[in-house]
Amino acid sequence: MNLSPLPLAVFVVDAAGVLKSWNKACEQLAGYTAADIRGMTIDRIIAFDEPAGGKPRMAARVDAENVGTVICADGRRLPVRVMVAPQSFDPDQSGTYSVIVVPRAGQLPPRYALIQDLPVDDLIEALPCVFYVIDQSGHLLLWNRQLEEALEMDTEDLPTTNVKFFFDEKDRAMIVEKILRAFEDGSSHHEAELVGKHGKRTAFLFQCSRTSLGNLPCVFGTGLDITARKHAEQGLLVRERAIYSSLNAIVITLCDGNEHRIEYVNPAFEQITGYTLADIKGRNPRFMGLDGCDLDERARIRAALGRKEGVRSVLRNVRKNGEIFWNDLRIDPVVNLDGEVTHFVGVISDITEARHYERRLHHLAHHDPLTGLANRTLLQERLHHAIEHATRHQTVGALAFLDLDNFKHINDNFGHEAGDAVLREIAGRLRENMREDDTVARVGGDEFVLLICDQPDIERIADLLERIRRSVTQPVVAAGQEIVPGTSIGVSLFPNDGDNPDKIMRAADSAMYHAKTMGKNNCQFYSSELNQIVHEHLLLEASLGRAIREHELVLGYQPKVDLRTGKVVGAEALVRWQHPVDGTISPERFIPVAEETGLIVPLGEWVIDEACGALKAMDALAVDDFVISVNLSARQLRQRQFADRLAATLARHGINPGKLELEVTESQLMDRPEEAMEVLAQLKALGVRLSIDDFGTGYSSLSHLQKFPVDFIKIDRSFLRDVPHDGHLVITRAIIALGHNLKLKVIAEGVETREQLTFLRDHDCDQMQGYYFSPALSQQTLQEMVSRDARLPD
């Protein structure tokens, strides 16, 4: 039976129930003094509910359930249980009984009666806190072991030290003030650290109350060790401050079904979104979403939160001022000690600037800085998708390569700024002619590419490209000059010409290459035959350089005959390529390639050098006035210091310049007549002879012709082809007359028949060359012919 904490009132009585002795609790319980009790019987104090029966009174109550009422001195009646036990089982000492009185539940004795019986010493020592009693001088009167431990001090040291010295100096004034308050107001409390003799610091929550010991006023109280709480608080504080000061916007929402009401937002959130906590507390953060945007992302977030899982997403939100921002959002569940998700914490990062920067970088990486058009990378990406699309939806698309003709000439003559202006203007024209969905790209200096998608048929593509070609070739005004660009366009179709970007690009490139060789400013579609031609062209290009280095080129010399004397007076040097595998390759095949690639310059130099060597050999044969002519390409003619280099070659071989003739085609001269005039003048000044080749095909104007400082004109062989039956005879006659009027000599080429020869003689032509007399010969055969003075028969 647990009687604690009730006081145990124990009477000792004799067999008749006369009270012999009793403890203090008996007096407290019933409110009698010792003098009152002395001599009483137990019946006076306890009114038993059951009479004792026949036995002697006390003996009858041993081992019985005795219940009754204590009749208190002040008249109150306390229900009690009473246990009666003999004091001794020794028969000799029988007759005295212990009567233990226990108040029944609900009927406790007054509080003060209980407290008086408390073992205060034990209690104070057993307290889970420090205990102290302090007098008005600030010295300890009472304390417990816990206080000694906290102060790391011995019992005898404590009363001699003023309590304020148990604290840090900064806290002492506050401590004194709190103790005084307790004396004045009855109580006070405060938190402070006790500092031990050896420096141990312990945080306490002190409770201080006024009391008195006898007549001595004092305060007493407890100090609860709050170190753990302080640490926890500190940790929380740091975390709270961290959230508060975080540059990332933080929003904490309550996890309440599907509603995620905002409970907290930090200042960074307010700064990024423009919303204060007061504006949005209790709302679901979804209100910041941009209407109709990122619907999939938002559904994904909802699903994750529904599963109470974390989620990361990048989506667009709207600030309070209506501005849209990119939000890199990370949401994580917050779990309580029971493992339940009570909240979600969202970390918002405004990545708008990074996004813009990223986009700018992306734009730079995918666009040409000069024109703003797509670059090769973007083109390839789009082409890849366009081919897939066309294959899937059975539509036709086209890839057109546009190369500006003679762009280098524009740069060289008008400067790079003018060149840039032309490129920008062309880019604008291309864009204007294309739909939004199509792509216009610039992939090289003067190379543009058009990606045209979803076309119904090839005719439509051809029409569009012709319109574009015409628009590109409209004059551009740059650097105060009117520049007329031209463009060669090569087109491949997809998926017909290939099922991947690489094939389609190569096909368009081949087609463009072909367009260039077709005389520029035209548009060519890719075909497999065309590919073969281009392939060959490329092969030639690759091996022509080697041919020049490895001396695979040889010169043939076609004799030129004076029509009046029949004497061989010169020869035209014609180059041939003795290919180690393919045999002799005609200049008609490789000269255009050499022109295109620039190899014509070293090739032409080699021809002149070789022709000079042949002239020197003729000198050795003591043949006077023998002239060898070489064909010049326009590119050679435009070479800076061409005349100087020619002079050096002639000097090196020791050749009289008058023995070398340079043949330039009429069309080359008329391409840029002013420039040509200047170069021809330089050459003329050197003393070389000049001749206009293929005359009659190049629409020379008479005024230009008069100014060209040439010696010969060569009638193009097409005019003689059908002599004597053709109307061209009139032209041939006119050319001869024109030449003579201009004081020029006239030579006819491609003379194959007796009739042609007669016609030329009849019309006073000066010289001829052609198969009728001789094809091109080796140098040695030519020398033999000249040595034996072979002549054209009459």
Ligand SMILES: Nc1nc2c(ncn2[C@@H]2O[C@H](COP(=O)(O)O[C@H]3[C@@H](O)[C@H](n4cnc5c(=O)[nH]c(N)nc54)O[C@@H]3COP(=O)(O)O)[C@@H](O)[C@H]2O)c(=O)[nH]1
């Ligand atoms: N820039 C350079 N061009 C050169 C050089 N060597 C030649 N060429 C040019 O190549 C074109 C083709 O030349 P080729 O195949 O040598 O043909 C020449 C003659 O063989 C041919 N010819 C001569 N007589 C007759 C004939 O009676 N009938 C006939 N059908 N053809 C004949 O004519 C070509 C010479 O033409 P031309 O130059 O116009 O006098 C050609 O355009 C050459 O110019 C070179 O070193 N550099």
